[in-house]
Structure formats: structure tokens, C-alpha cells
Amino acid sequence: MFDNTSLGPVTNRLGTLPGGTQVRLTGVLAQGRAQIFLGNNFNGLSSVQPMGWVSASFLGPCSSPPQAVRACFRANVGLPVRATTANNAAILANYNAGDTIYASANPPRRQAPGNGNTWVEVTIFDGSTGWVVETSANGQVINASAVPCP
Numbered sequence: 001m002f003d004n005t006s007l008g009p010v011t012n013r014l015g016t017l018p019g020g021t022q023v024r025l026t027g028v029l030a031q032g033r034a035q036i037f038l039g040n041n042f043n044g045l046s047s048v049q050p051m052g053w054v055s056a057s058f059l060g061p062c063s064s065p066p067q068a069v070r071a072c073f074r075a076n077v078g079l080p081v082r083a084t085t086a087n088n089a090a091i092l093a094n095y096n097a098g099d100t101i102y103a104s105a106n107p108p109r110r111q112a113p114g115n116g117n118t119w120v121e122v123t124i125f126d127g128s129t130g131w132v133v134e135t136s137a138n139g140q141v142i143n144a145s146a147v148p149c150p
Contacts, residue, residue: 001013001036003052003053023037024036024037027107028051028135034054036053051146070106070149071106071146072149073101074147075097075144079143081094082130083131085111093124093125100149102122103120103123104129109121116136120134
């Protein structure tokens with residue numbers, strides 16, 4: 001498991017998961033790779049870095065169906081919730097840095113409309129939905145990080 005989508009070099013390795021280890025997917029994928037939630041204190045890592053990348057070829061189905069859970073994110077910066085995936089769309093609400101963001105679905109609905117960002121659809125305080133910018137054009141998480149829901 002690595003801290004980047006290229007799965008290397010070895011200096012970027014976070015650790016090795018034994019076969020049969022159950023992991024939780026964050027819903028973020030790259031060609032042949034999947035981002036996973038590591039949980040608290042995996043190999044000494046804190047919740048500051050809750051994710052790692054693994055080769056999707058090593059993933060398989062769970063032996064029992066997982067319980068339905070919500071998908072959540074932590075706002076890393078102040079984030080406007082917009083009506084659409086346009087940078088100039090109407091602002092419906094705002095998140096402060098550190099706020100918990102609830103995705104409108106699990107797995108989260110994402111769109112990359114060609115403006116260089118990946119957007120995720122979220123549910124806001126009144127039950128309506130909107131969109132926040134999750135990642136930049138190069139796939140680096142800059143605005144929101146997947147976290148377990150409270």
C-alpha cells in the first residue's frame with residue numbers, strides 16, 4: 001500500500017496488507033488502483049493520513065455483504081456547496097475547514113465536467129443536494145478527504 005497512485009517508489013510505501021485483510025474503499029479510483037481508508041493508527045499513521053493506494057488486482061469481494069453506511073468527507077478548507085458542477089454556479093451553503101461532509105449516495109456520485117476538478121454530490125443541512133470540489137485536476141486530494149462517518 002502506497003501514499004500515491006503510482007504505487008511507488010518503495011520510499012512511498014505505507015505498509016503491506018496481509019491477504020484476506022478487509023479494507024474500506026473510499027470510492028476514489030485510478031487506472032488499476034483503488035484508494036482505501038486505513039483506519040486509525042495503521043502502522044503508526046494517524047488520522048491525518050487516512051488513505052492509501054493499492055493495486056485493484058489484489059481486491060476481491062467481501063465474504064459477507066457490508067452494512068450500508070453513509071460516505072463522508074472532511075473539509076480540508078472552507079468549501080462552497082454549489083448548485084451544479086460549474087465554478088460559477090449558485091452557492092447553496094458553505095462548509096468550514098474540519099466540517100463533516102455527507103455524500104448524497106454511497107458510493108459517492110462524482111463528476112469531472114472538464115473544468116479540471118472532480119466534484120462530489122453532497123447532502124446539506126436541509127436535505128437538498130449540491131456539489132463541492134473534491135480534487136484538483138491531477139487527482140490530489142486538496143479540498144476534501146474521505147473519512148468514516150461519525
